[in-house]
Every structure is written in structure tokens, then in C-alpha cells.
Amino acid sequence: MSEQDLTSKSNGKKLLILGLDGGTFNLVRPWAEQGHLPTLKRLLDEGVSCDLNSTFPPVTSPAWPSFMTGMNPGKHGVFDFIRPKGTDYDMVNATSIQQPTVWARFARAGTKVGMVNIPVTYPPQKLDNSFIISGLLSPRSGTISHPADLIKKYEGKIGPYRIAPAVQYSRGHEDAYIKDIYDLVRTRGKWATTLVENEAWDVFMVVFGETDIGSHALWRFADESHPQYDPDAPDHIKNGLRNLYALVDEQMGKLIEAAGEDTIVLVMSDHGFGPLHYTVNLNLLLMQTGLMQLKRKPLTQLKAWLFKNGISPQTIYQFAEKLGVHNIAARVSKKQRNAVFRRFLSYDDVDWERTVAFSMGHVGQIYINTRGRWPHGSVEPGYEEYEVREKVISALNGMRHPETGEPIIDRIILGSEEYSGPYADRGPDIQLIMDGYRCISFPLFATTPKLFTEQIRGDSGNHRREGIFIASGPGIKKGEIRETAHILDVAPTMMYLMGQPVPTEMDGQVLTDILEQPWEVTYSETADADIDPETGLSTEEAEEVKDRLRGLGYLED
Ligand SMILES: [Zn+2]
Known part of the structure; x- marks a missing residue:
């Protein structure tokens, strides 16, 4: 197939993927209906949506690596944040993913890729035609971008980049926590929008990890049926999680506008969310x-x-x-x-x-x-x-x-x-x-x-298997709710939407029925993409990552 065919099949369209870590329709649908999430409301009304089943276990890592490869953890090798080894464990990193990612496949095909804050992408893979700022599981001291000077290029104009919260949640200190995490959303949004506007890309993805982190901490304030619901909490704390979603929604709106009208927008989560008792x-x-x-x-x-x-x-x-x-x-x-x-x-x-x-x-x-x-x-x-x-x-x-x-x-x-x-x-x-x-x-x-x-630490919310998926834009059906999809389906669907053959080794199915007029799926046999050799983090880097995970309660003894 000539390059021109590929372009015409994707109609020269661009793909913007907005990741809401831990996003759940149990919050998104009612809040969108009530008018708190205008961007998501528009996407739901003008697009196709469905629950998106996560991996087992429904955990950030392995879920994002499974999304990125379109393969089950048995094929790519990442089952958790940690990999047990007898009495101890190693931290996983991007090189633990033993299969090519959809990004590497796109890059090899000449499709320009931009990535911001996707978990388990540190150390950043140095792919052609791509730029990246890595996400959760990045150490403080590491080089988190490719090209290496990407952050330096913009921080003079838009301020420093931040990966993780600066304030660890603890009960009774909600104000400082909320202020910090809202600032983190704004920083993430500003950086993503700036990159969308100024860098070359065909496929761009940003993950807002704050929806996950905030749900762990603030769930009980939003959930009247939670055993630890606090009826006396002030409104800004009761609505803390909703306002967090609204801030993300606002940033999503800016990103969609910056991406332009001919862009197909996919919204996805790695897993859902619900109460923890x-x-x-x-x-x-x-x-x-x-x-x-x-x-x-x-x-x-x-x-x-x-x-x-x-x-x-x-x-x-x-x-x-x-x-x-x-x-x-x-x-x-x-x-x-x-x-x-x-x-x-x-x-x-x-x-x-x-x-x-x-x-x-x-x-x-x-x-x-x-x-x-x-x-x-x-x-x-x-x-x-x-x-x-x-x-x-x-x-x-x-x-x-x-x-x-x-x-x-x-x-x-x-x-x-x-x-x-x-x-x-x-x-x-x-x-x-x-x-x-x-x-x-x-x-x-x-x-x-x-x-x-x-309770463990201050968490009152925890993951569910049922996450979210929305597709909207040129050629996508309008206002439909389809049957549940699987997180493994997203990468093959992305390749299909970009007019590229789908590798047969991917476990997921192409969601052709999101299109008004689906075209035929073509498949390829070979793994025509690069993977980096597996390398462990240095002791110092691993300790930094562990510290961050402890701060989020994922490694609490
Ligand atoms: Zn997650």
C-alpha cells in the first residue's frame, strides 16, 4: 500500500487521545448531565461511548502497558507496579514491556506521535517522529523527555513541568491537597496544549493521572453512601472530586480546540473507580x-x-x-x-x-x-x-x-x-x-x-474493572452507547483509524462499529517496531519511584 493510500484511508485525520486515569461513568455521566462537565457532555452527545473493561488486576500498571501494546500481560510481562522476586521486588519501567507499543509501530510507519504523562513510559523511548514526556513511575532525577531538551524548550514561557503531586494526602489536610492537585491539572493541561499547538503530530495522547489520585483520596466526600462520608465537610471539599473532574474537563476542551476540527478524539481510562471500605x-x-x-x-x-x-x-x-x-x-x-x-x-x-x-x-x-x-x-x-x-x-x-x-x-x-x-x-x-x-x-x-x-492511609476510593471509552469526531457515530469494549481493543482501533494494518499479535479487536461507514480491517503479521532492551532502574531511581508510590498508597506496608 502506498503512503498516499494510507493517508486517504485515514482521510489525513488526526487522533487525540485523552486519558483519564481511573475515570468512571458512575461519576462522568451524572456530572455531565448536570452541566458540570461540558466537554465530556458534548463528546458523549456527539460520539460513541461504552464501558471499557480493564486488565486483571485493574491497576494502572499493567493497564496502560496492555493498552499500549494491545496485548494481555502474559505477552508483555507487566502485571503490577512491582515484580516480585522472592523476599523482595523490582520496580517495573518502560523497558519491562516486552512487546512493541502502538507508539513504536506508528513511529516506524512515519506517523508522528506525541505523548504526555502516560504511566510506565520512563525511560522515554527515543523513537523517530515522536516526542514524549514520561508519566507515573518516573524518578525525580531522570531525563523524562525525548527529545531531552523538550522541557527546557518551553519552561521559560509556561513555567516548570510537574509529574507528581507535591502534597501527599492525609486526613484533615484536604485544603492543601486539593490546591496542589488542581494546580497539577492546570500544569498538565497547559503543557499538553502548548505541545499540541507547537509540535508536529498525527497522534497525540495525554493522561490526566489526577482523576485517579484524587479519587483515592476524596471519594468519601463525594459519596453519601460511604461509611466514612462526612456530612459536615465544607462544600469545596464535598465537591472536591467533582471540581477536579471539571478542571480536567476544561483542559480537555482546550486541547480539543487546539487539535482542530478534523481530529478524532478518544477518551479512555485505564480502569474505573468506586468506594473502598x-x-x-x-x-x-x-x-x-x-x-x-x-x-x-x-x-x-x-x-x-x-x-x-x-x-x-x-x-x-x-x-x-x-x-x-x-x-x-x-x-x-x-x-x-x-x-x-x-x-x-x-x-x-x-x-x-x-x-x-x-x-x-x-x-x-x-x-x-x-x-x-x-x-x-x-x-x-x-x-x-x-x-x-x-x-x-x-x-x-x-x-x-x-x-x-x-x-x-x-x-x-x-x-x-x-x-x-x-x-x-x-x-x-x-x-x-x-x-x-x-x-x-x-x-x-x-x-x-x-x-x-x-482504612489504609487515607484512601476511601479504589479501582474498578469498568472504565470509560468515548470516541467522537469526523466519521464517528453520534450519541450512541455501545456494548462494553476492552482496554486491549483501543490500540488496534487507533491503528485502524489511522489507516494502518493491525498486527495479528495484538489481542484486542478493532471497534469498527464506532464508525458511521466502517472500512475493511487489514492485518499485518510482523512486529515492525522497536522495543528497548530491558534495563532496571538505578538503586537511586528505584528508591525515588518507590517513594512516589508510597505517597500514593500503592506501596504501603
Ligand atoms: Zn490508574
Whole structure:
């Protein structure tokens, strides 16, 4: 096919993708109807929309890498923010994605690509025909753009760029948090609009991560049915999340205008959002049921005894808080605090030879300690592994909702059924949907001695599988709601809309029915795009990324 054919098939159109991290129609549709989100209202009225199912687990990373590759995590290898490796874990980064992204495919085809703030794009890939500012999981000290001088080029005119919030949410300090996150949205919007106006692009994407971060913190103020709803909160806090969406909506309007009329606009999220009521300590359940064993060393046994009797760094901190001396504790550096935590119960205290399963990851991921797969694997692959899986499932099914006494697990998702591809065994063997995701697990080895805890950090909202998708613009159907699509469908649909053949190795389907007059899908067999060799972050970079994730509650012990 000649280049001219390609252009004529896409009608020379441009593609603008607006990512709302954690965006949900449970908020967007009513707020749009009520007039708070005029841009989204117009897009919904003039375009096609549907729920967009996320990956399992519905977590930012792996969801964005799955979107970018059009492939399930078993093929690209990213299952979470972290990759467990025995008693420890590595942070994932852009080079952990073991498949070419849609950006690399576009760049190879000569399509000009611009990207701002997409999670898991650090270190930025140096693609031809492209510019990028990387997103979540970027370290503070790294070069976050390609070309490297991209930020310098504009910051004199529009002010410094920011990736992450400067204020960590804590209860009772909503004002400072809200001010900071609103400023972050404006900064993001201003930078994205400036790049759209001044750089060359055919496909441009920006992700507003603030909708996710803000939903984690502010959900309970917007949700009257939340057990921690505060009827006495001032209006600007009650409406804090709605106003955040409205600010993003305003920035979206500016971006669409800057992109021009002949642009197809896609709005998407990586996962949805909903209330969070409980956090469960799955490693504690595994200990209680004998599936996880602690070392017989006296120190570990002493710590285990303290732990069982409700004494942990967390309870000591809460005690200090009651006494009003926690300011002293807060003055202790994070490094020192982590050192104290590490001296308490941790994965280091686990007797791996006698442990058959462990949990790592914040939605409810469990791994079987299979030999050959983990440094201290204790379970033979095959039948023994299957037996352990059944034991874990039976232990999980015994868990009851702390209030209603009903079984808390709605659904158990098996890695063997969910993932396919060369990296499928990096994924969790078992993951859970508990009380419709109103209950999640502690990400790491929690130091709370209770199975269920009402809150983790200050979070009152958490991810859901059902995210959002809207398409609008030239040739797109108007005012329709279609059946649910999958996040894997977006990349093949983007390639199709840009008049390019869809790689057969992508798992998603082209959403041809969003068009008034769909044309035929063409496919290509080869992976005609580049991937960077996998490299780990430096220790310093990894610590910076961990710090940021801790600030967002994704790595809380
Ligand atoms: Zn997310």
C-alpha cells in the first residue's frame, strides 16, 4: 500500500487521545448531565461511548502497558507496579514491556506521535517522529523527555513541568491537597496544549493521572453512601472530586480546540473507580491457615508473638498519636522509619522452605511458591501446585465480610485462565474481587495484626474493572452507547483509524462499529517496531519511584 493510500484511508485525520486515569461513568455521566462537565457532555452527545473493561488486576500498571501494546500481560510481562522476586521486588519501567507499543509501530510507519504523562513510559523511548514526556513511575532525577531538551524548550514561557503531586494526602489536610492537585491539572493541561499547538503530530495522547489520585483520596466526600462520608465537610471539599473532574474537563476542551476540527478524539481510562471500605491482610490469612510459615529463629518468633498480640510499628504509632507525641515520630526520617519496619515482621521472616503461597500486590494477588519460579520455591510444579492452589482457594473462601458475615469473595481469577504468552507465569496465580472491590489487600507484608482494617492511609476510593471509552469526531457515530469494549481493543482501533494494518499479535479487536461507514480491517503479521532492551532502574531511581508510590498508597506496608 502506498503512503498516499494510507493517508486517504485515514482521510489525513488526526487522533487525540485523552486519558483519564481511573475515570468512571458512575461519576462522568451524572456530572455531565448536570452541566458540570461540558466537554465530556458534548463528546458523549456527539460520539460513541461504552464501558471499557480493564486488565486483571485493574491497576494502572499493567493497564496502560496492555493498552499500549494491545496485548494481555502474559505477552508483555507487566502485571503490577512491582515484580516480585522472592523476599523482595523490582520496580517495573518502560523497558519491562516486552512487546512493541502502538507508539513504536506508528513511529516506524512515519506517523508522528506525541505523548504526555502516560504511566510506565520512563525511560522515554527515543523513537523517530515522536516526542514524549514520561508519566507515573518516573524518578525525580531522570531525563523524562525525548527529545531531552523538550522541557527546557518551553519552561521559560509556561513555567516548570510537574509529574507528581507535591502534597501527599492525609486526613484533615484536604485544603492543601486539593490546591496542589488542581494546580497539577492546570500544569498538565497547559503543557499538553502548548505541545499540541507547537509540535508536529498525527497522534497525540495525554493522561490526566489526577482523576485517579484524587479519587483515592476524596471519594468519601463525594459519596453519601460511604461509611466514612462526612456530612459536615465544607462544600469545596464535598465537591472536591467533582471540581477536579471539571478542571480536567476544561483542559480537555482546550486541547480539543487546539487539535482542530478534523481530529478524532478518544477518551479512555485505564480502569474505573468506586468506594473502598476495607483492606485485608492476606499474608496473615495465609499464616493463620499454615500456608505461610515464619522462620523458627528466636527473633522472628518474638516478633510473631508481638504481632499476634497486636503490637506492631503501626499500633505503636497510633498509640503515639493518641498521646500526642506522634510529631516526634513524624520527624524521624523515612529511611529510619523503614528500617524499623524492616526489623519488624517482613518477607525476610518468612520460612520459604515451608511456605507454599504468599501475597504481594495491592488488589489481592497471591502467588504459589513453585519451584523453579521463585528463588526458594517449595512446591513441585504440576499436581502439587494444583493441590496448593485448591488449599489457598478454600482458605480464601472461608473469609467473611467483617460486618455482614457473608462470604467476602465475589470472584477468584486464576492466572492460568487469564493470561497467555511467554510471561504468563510472572503473573499472580490467584487474584480476588472482594465485595465488588470495596475490599482490597495490603500491597506488601502488612504490619497490622488484624485480618481486616477499615482504612489504609487515607484512601476511601479504589479501582474498578469498568472504565470509560468515548470516541467522537469526523466519521464517528453520534450519541450512541455501545456494548462494553476492552482496554486491549483501543490500540488496534487507533491503528485502524489511522489507516494502518493491525498486527495479528495484538489481542484486542478493532471497534469498527464506532464508525458511521466502517472500512475493511487489514492485518499485518510482523512486529515492525522497536522495543528497548530491558534495563532496571538505578538503586537511586528505584528508591525515588518507590517513594512516589508510597505517597500514593500503592506501596504501603
Ligand atoms: Zn490508574
